Amino acid sequence: MTDKTVLVTDFTWPAPDIEVAVLKEVNAELLLAPSSDESTLIELVAQADAILTCFAHVTESVIRAGNKLQVIGRYGIGVDNIDVSTATSLEIPVTYVPAYCVDEVAEHTLGFVLSLARKIALYDHAVRQGSWNLQDGLPIHRVRGKTLGLIGFGRIGQVVAQKAAGFGMNVTFYDPDASVKNVVDKELANEVSLKKLITESDFISLHAPLTESTRTLVNADFMHAMKSSACLVNCARGGLIDHDALLIALREGHIAGAALDVFEPEQLTPDHPLLQLGNLIATPHVAFYSAESVEELQRRASMNVAAILDERLPEAICLLYTSPSPRDGLLSRMPSSA
Numbered sequence: 001m002t003d004k005t006v007l008v009t010d011f012t013w014p015a016p017d018i019e020v021a022v023l024k025e026v027n028a029e030l031l032l033a034p035s036s037d038e039s040t041l042i043e044l045v046a047q048a049d050a051i052l053t054c055f056a057h058v059t060e061s062v063i064r065a066g067n068k069l070q071v072i073g074r075y076g077i078g079v080d081n082i083d084v085s086t087a088t089s090l091e092i093p094v095t096y097v098p099a100y101c102v103d104e105v106a107e108h109t110l111g112f113v114l115s116l117a118r119k120i121a122l123y124d125h126a127v128r129q130g131s132w133n134l135q136d137g138l139p140i141h142r143v144r145g146k147t148l149g150l151i152g153f154g155r156i157g158q159v160v161a162q163k164a165a166g167f168g169m170n171v172t173f174y175d176p177d178a179s180v181k182n183v184v185d186k187e188l189a190n191e192v193s194l195k196k197l198i199t200e201s202d203f204i205s206l207h208a209p210l211t212e213s214t215r216t217l218v219n220a221d222f223m224h225a226m227k228s229s230a231c232l233v234n235c236a237r238g239g240l241i242d243h244d245a246l247l248i249a250l251r252e253g254h255i256a257g258a259a260l261d262v263f264e265p266e267q268l269t270p271d272h273p274l275l276q277l278g279n280l281i282a283t284p285h286v287a288f289y290s291a292e293s294v295e296e297l298q299r300r301a302s303m304n305v306a307a308i309l310d311e312r313l314p315e316a317i318c319l320l321y322t323s324p325s326p327r328d329g330l331l332s333r334m335p336s337s338a
Contacts, residue, residue, distance in 0.1 A: 004028035004309055006302075007048035009056035010036045011075065012289075018298040019052065026306045038062060045069070050305045053082065055266065060086040071095060071308035075301045076288070078237065080210045095304035095314045099155050100296045101288040106159040108287035109235050112259035113164070113203050116231045117143050121281045144168035149201030150189065151175070151217070152208035152236065160205060161188040172197055175208070198225045203233060210237035218242065223249040231257040235287040238264030243274065250277050261287040 006028050008016060020030060033044055036056035045051065045066040051058060054075040060083045063069065072087055074096040087094050115121055119137030126136045148164050150157045153173040161171045171189040174197045198204065204226065208214050218232065218241040226232070232255060234241055243264065249255050259281035266285065274280055288297075304314035 002027050002029040004049040005031050005047050006050040006052055006305060006309075007031045007033060007041070007044055009033050009041060009051060009053040009058065011052075011054050011298075013294050013298065016298065018295065019302040022299060022302040023306055023309075026310045028306065028309055041065075050309060052301060052305055055081060058082045063087055063090065063092065066092075071305050071314075073301050073305040073308075075297055077101075078209060080237065080239075093308055093314070093317050095301070095308065096316050097297055097300045097304070098316050100300060101290070101293040102155050102159050104290050104293050105156050105235050105287045106163055108261060108283070109156075109160050109205050109207075109233055110163050110167075112233045112235070112261075112281060113143065113148065113205070113231075114167075115281055116203070116233070116257045116259055117141065117146075122278055125278070145170065146202040147172060147200060149173070149192075149197040149204045151194070151197065151204065151206050153189070154207065157205075157207040158185070158188055160207065172201065176213075195225070198222060199227070201230060202227065203231050205233040206236045206240050208236060208240060210239045215239050216242040218246070220245040220248070223254050226255050228253060229256050231255065231259070233259050235261045238262040238266065247273050247277075250274075250279050257281075259283075261285055 004027055006023055008019070008030050010033065016030060016032070023030065028049070031044060031047060033040055038057065038059055038061060041056065041058070041062045042065045045062055048066055049068050049070050051066070051069065051072045052075065053072065058072055058081060063072070063083055063086045069092050072082055072092060072094045074082060074094065077096060077098055079094055079096055082094055084094050117140070119140055122137045126133070145168060147170045150160060150171065150173040153175040157173060157175070161173070164171050165188070172192045173189045174192060174194045206218070208217070216239065220242065223232070223245060232241075232246070238260070241260075246258060250258060257279040261283045262285055268275055268282075275282060300315060304316065307314040
């Protein structure tokens with residue numbers, strides 16, 4: 001017999017079988033939302049002791065409608081789709097899953113770099129249109145000796161640096177988080193100023209979280225300062241880039257190309273101007289995905305929620321600090337040995 005309900009707002013895999021098995025251990029059952037729109041979630045969350053969410057927006061209204069809510073769990077690393085401030089004010093912990101798809105995102109990033117460098121997508125399209133002309137994609141340059149600039153140098157950025165070194169690339173990084181500098185292997189990459197990274201990199205790849213300070217970090221001025229031969233890669237968050245400015249930069253040749261796995265809004269319509277450009281590669285927010293990473297994500301996200309429902313500490317918790325902090329009261333109610 002179950003005595004707890006976990007509202008699942010959305011997911012991208014065939015079925016939540018792993019979640020069912022994990023949450024059964026704490027006598028919880030799943031309630032699958034038929035839609036992730038706000039009105040539907042507000043209606044359903046009244047029944048829920050917990051939320052598991054992938055891409056749906058868990059807004060202040062949704063959170064406040066959940067009178068029984070004990071935890072909100074994110075399928076993923078970032079929590080920008082959740083109103084963490086409201087959750088924290090109500091002493092509702094928000095959990096997330098760190099480092100489950102590091103290799104996948106790093107491999108996707110390098111796949112983008114190689115595709116841009118070798119003009120693979122451009123040649124593929126040309127061949128399908130009946131052209132077998134080498135001139136369609138020239139110039140082409142080897143990546144050995146080229147500079148890859150990484151903005152954000154956490155787990156994923158560091159693995160990208162390791163893999164890029166195998167191709168003989170020079171790797172630099174900029175990360176505004178001072179704590180990162182204390183854990184970086186100095187042989188992986190050279191730390192540079194943001195200005196130096198922008199102006200000297202042949203490829204720039206984004207690996208920073210989306211915050212108020214990083215939103216539209218890559219704007220018109222940023223792209224005007226890049227080399228005209230440089231390319232931009234984003235497997236992080238769509239909001240890091242001003243897409244209107246990107247469209248102009250690609251059209252007018254301020255930069256040579258871009259490869260994006262994320263957009264804002266998340267899904268562009270087929271007739272969107274960016275998707276009409278031959279120097280843009282687009283994938284549908286799939287960089288995180290592999291059969292292995294998704295199974296790990298399902299298990300760890302549901303285990304985080306199960307831990308809170310069972311009054312144990314989860315693997316990773318995100319609460320905003322205030323003074324005094326609701327975190328203090330929450331953590332004091334959980335045994336540290338869990």
